[in-house]
Amino acid sequence: MSKNEKDPQVAGSEAHARSRGARLLVVGGGIAAVVVMVVALVAAGGAPERAPDGLLGAGLPLSWAVPGFRLVADGAAIWVAGAALTGAWLLPATALKVCQDAAIVAGVWAVASIGGLVASAVVILGIPLSHLGEHAAIAGGLTQVRALAVVVALTAVLAVVLSGVRTVRGARVALGLTAVALIPPLLTGHGAIERTSIWSVTATASLVLHVFAATAWIGGLAGVLRYARDRAAVERFSTLALGCAIAIGSTGLLTAEIHLGGRADGWALITQWVTTGYGALVFAKAVAFAALVYIGWRHRRSTLPRLSTGNPAAFRRLAATELILMAATVGLAVALSRTP
Structure with missing residues (x-):
């Protein structure tokens, strides 16, 4: 065995250590993100509040679910984009491995977007989840709901594309699709309130x-x-x-x-x-x-x-x-x- 070759047992041990380290990093990063998000919402006045007496409202759990699902979706989007970027340019030799890993995370992104869609609809309409079916037509007309519906469709396609990537070109296609999927929610935020204003654009x-x-x-x-x-x-x-x-x-x-x-x-x-x-x-x-x-x-x-x-x-x-x-x-x- 040459000095540049590693013993299979050593290589396997290193791979296991890297995988364990990655899991710990995901957990630590997730905890940091959640804690900072909650503290920032409470401190800055953006935290959900109970509905006034006499009004049903969506309830605090669903109101908190809106930023919660957004955080999960953003984290999944970053993971998927990073994997596609790694396979497409940073480390092309890993295109097959990283994209197949990311296919599962793209599914998480899609599921989180579905959750965000439902939670956003009931919070904006100010109704309990059990009444959403009665107001489905109105909910379907909400800009935020439509944007998330587009994300759900795009991420579902993205998961399929990623699972079938075999080449660097495929990783590049997945990277482009990931970029497109990031856009819809950004068109419904603070900057999109007044589209007639040059400053908003x-x-x-x-x-x-x-x-x-x-x-x-x-x-x-x-x-x-x-x-x-x-x-x-x-x-x-x-x-x-x-x-x-x-x-x-x-x-x-x-x-x-x-x-x-x-x-x-x-x-x-x-x-x-x-x-x-x-x-x-x-x-x-x-x-x-x-x-x-x-x-x-x-x-x-x-x-x-x-x-x-x-x-x-x-x-x-x-x-x-x-x-x-x-x-x-x-x-x-x-x-x-x-x-x-």
């Missing part, structure tokens, strides 16, 4: 680019951490991450300025960052973004050179920390989308 376009960049950054890092074993893939991701960071920073600032009404007066923007719940969450996201940029700088300065020496431990530790922070930021983003 700008905010929506900025949000789409922002989400694309964030999804590629987080998903790409998860992909290389889970599947990559050499520096080449990590170097490609590092280049991608730099572009994503620039896009996230610029679009985040633009979107915040538009929503906070600060385009005419810079001081008013700064004031609203600290006097409104929405502004406080935007500020918290900015702090988290700055921390992630610092971690990315540490990667380039310290951990990437160590990969060349065959010592990936430092990179994996820092990347795991980075992913936990990213997961918390996703929870913050979900809370932001539900905050007035």
Whole structure:
């Protein structure tokens, strides 16, 4: 056996350790995202409230289910996008493996979107779940419900496509379909309230680019951490991450300025960052973004050179920390989308 070949038992042990580490990271990231989302919603005034006396309403469990399903869907979307990106560009040799893994997660994305569709319908209409059948026609006309219905259809197709991927070209098709599936919910958020306003159109376009960049950054890092074993893939991701960071920073600032009404007066923007719940969450996201940029700088300065020496431990530790922070930021983003 040459020195570059590993004993099968050792290789199997390493694969088991990586799989276990991935599961622990998913659990840790999920906990961080949920905790941050709940705290942010409560602190910023976006948490669901009980219906006034005399009104039935959807109930608190279903009201909380709306951001909950959104968080699960966003997490699944990031995982799927990261897998497709890994197979399509970062590590083409893994296209078959990563896409078949992602097919199951695409199914989770579809199921979470169905849950979000039902919960959103009853919350918007202000009715108990048991009455939804009576108002199905009205629910079907809601913009948010239609958007989620499109996502359900797209993700169902995506799951089938991913399960059949055998080539890099197939991974690229799956990546494109994933990008399309991300768009519908973004067209019903804060930036889409007044479509006649040039600022609303700008905010929506900025949000789409922002989400694309964030999804590629987080998903790409998860992909290389889970599947990559050499520096080449990590170097490609590092280049991608730099572009994503620039896009996230610029679009985040633009979107915040538009929503906070600060385009005419810079001081008013700064004031609203600290006097409104929405502004406080935007500020918290900015702090988290700055921390992630610092971690990315540490990667380039310290951990990437160590990969060349065959010592990936430092990179994996820092990347795991980075992913936990990213997961918390996703929870913050979900809370932001539900905050007035």
